[in-house]
Amino acid sequence: MEAFTTTLLLLACSPPYTQVGDRCLFIDNVLSGNWTELTAVCQDLGGELVDLHDANLLAYIVEHLYETGRSDVSYWVGATDQAVEGQWNWLTGAPVHMNTPLWGDLKDGVQQPTGGAKENCAVLLKEDYYFMHDAPCSNPHSLICQQTPDSLLQDPALSTTRGRPSVECPHPYEVIGGRCLFVNVPSSGTWEEQRRFCELLHGGHMIKLDDANVLGALFDYLHAHDLTSSYVYIGGSDSKKEGDWRWLDGTPVRMGTPFWGAQGSSPQEPQGGTSQNCSSLINTDHFFLHDLECDSLVGVICEH
Ligand SMILES: *[C@@H]1O[C@H](CO)[C@@H](O)[C@H](O)[C@H]1NC(C)=O
Ligand SMILES: *[C@@H]1O[C@H](CO)[C@@H](O)[C@H](O)[C@H]1NC(C)=O
Numbered sequence: 001m002e003a004f005t006t007t008l009l010l011l012a013c014s015p016p017y018t019q020v021g022d023r024c025l026f027i028d029n030v031l032s033g034n035w036t037e038l039t040a041v042c043q044d045l046g047g048e049l050v051d052l053h054d055a056n057l058l059a060y061i062v063e064h065l066y067e068t069g070r071s072d073v074s075y076w077v078g079a080t081d082q083a084v085e086g087q088w089n090w091l092t093g094a095p096v097h098m099n100t101p102l103w104g105d106l107k108d109g110v111q112q113p114t115g116g117a118k119e120n121c122a123v124l125l126k127e128d129y130y131f132m133h134d135a136p137c138s139n140p141h142s143l144i145c146q147q148t149p150d151s152l153l154q155d156p157a158l159s160t161t162r163g164r165p166s167v168e169c170p171h172p173y174e175v176i177g178g179r180c181l182f183v184n185v186p187s188s189g190t191w192e193e194q195r196r197f198c199e200l201l202h203g204g205h206m207i208k209l210d211d212a213n214v215l216g217a218l219f220d221y222l223h224a225h226d227l228t229s230s231y232v233y234i235g236g237s238d239s240k241k242e243g244d245w246r247w248l249d250g251t252p253v254r255m256g257t258p259f260w261g262a263q264g265s266s267p268q269e270p271q272g273g274t275s276q277n278c279s280s281l282i283n284t285d286h287f288f289l290h291d292l293e294c295d296s297l298v299g300v301i302c303e304h
Helices: 035-044 056-067 156-160 191-200 212-224
Strands: 018-020 023-033 047-049 075-080 121-124 132-135 141-147 174-176 179-189 232-237 278-281 289-292 298-303
Touching: 018 056, 023 035, 023 056, 035 047, 035 075, 035 141, 047 075, 056 121, 056 212, 174 212, 179 191, 179 212, 179 232, 191 232, 191 298, 232 289
Parallel strands: 075 141, 232 298
Antiparallel strands: 018 023, 023 141, 047 141, 075 121, 121 132, 174 179, 179 298, 232 278, 278 289
16 A cells, blocks of 8 residues: 655654654653653653644554554553543643544444543543543553654644635635535435536535544534534545545545544444445544445535
8 A cells, every 4th residue: 555645844853752744752652651650751851742733643643653563552642631621631731622533432432532530631542543532540551752842833724724825715615624615415426426516516526635634624514514414425435446545636545543433343444345435424433434335325525
């Protein structure tokens, strides 16, 4: 499978930090301790527990964990609701984006966090493909520190609007997550019909959903506008070559967390092999990506 490629600045990380995505991180799968202890370890190393304010960093971290053989433990990250129950903040003070794309689920299919006052610290859970879960702060887990001051702490708002300083969308497109998008639900059609529909709509195309923060913005939009009754197609497919997922412009679709769903205790998507060649966001799995039969009649998200 072709690696996901994007242009990243090369950072001058000081040891023990190395560059992962656009951050200097220290990932240690041997060190283990409770959340408070490991917060202190990161501070001793001139850093802090990592913040995933830009959800795209999670994709780089998860890829790195599997590639370097560190996918044997769970990792604390710098999010907690210890100050006010239910109000999750990063150690940087920024609020944590709830639901999709960061938070996973367990067998019951209920999206995390679910532990209430008993679970106030956030962990990337090995058992759930490193989606984020709340856990008791006293549990022992490993750590991911980021070097501070982080010269390249990117505002995700900037990354999602890259190259589009002021976005103006032709009707009926709206600005969602910095993109011009039109969510067409409950109107439904096959993948091919919906692909043509988007083209007719001011020469648009089915969305290239390559930014995890845009996935989060879409989750919020679908819920705020009560558009949660249906699946929606997006522009990824593996019809040309089994398992080789491509956007309509031919670029590879990023696989894994935090894009593709892992519903309840099921393995991570895509799972449908040659019978399911079209990508969709599904309402029964928190609008994470799933593969679907291309002749399913569902909605669509167009992009201009
Ligand atoms: C974390 O560990 C330290 C040192 O062992 C202990 O003093 C502290 O109470 C623990 N904190 C939690 C939340 O379990
Ligand atoms: C899905 O795509 C594969 C090639 O990747 C193709 O062999 C198969 O026939 C397609 N399945 C359907 C149902 O069209």
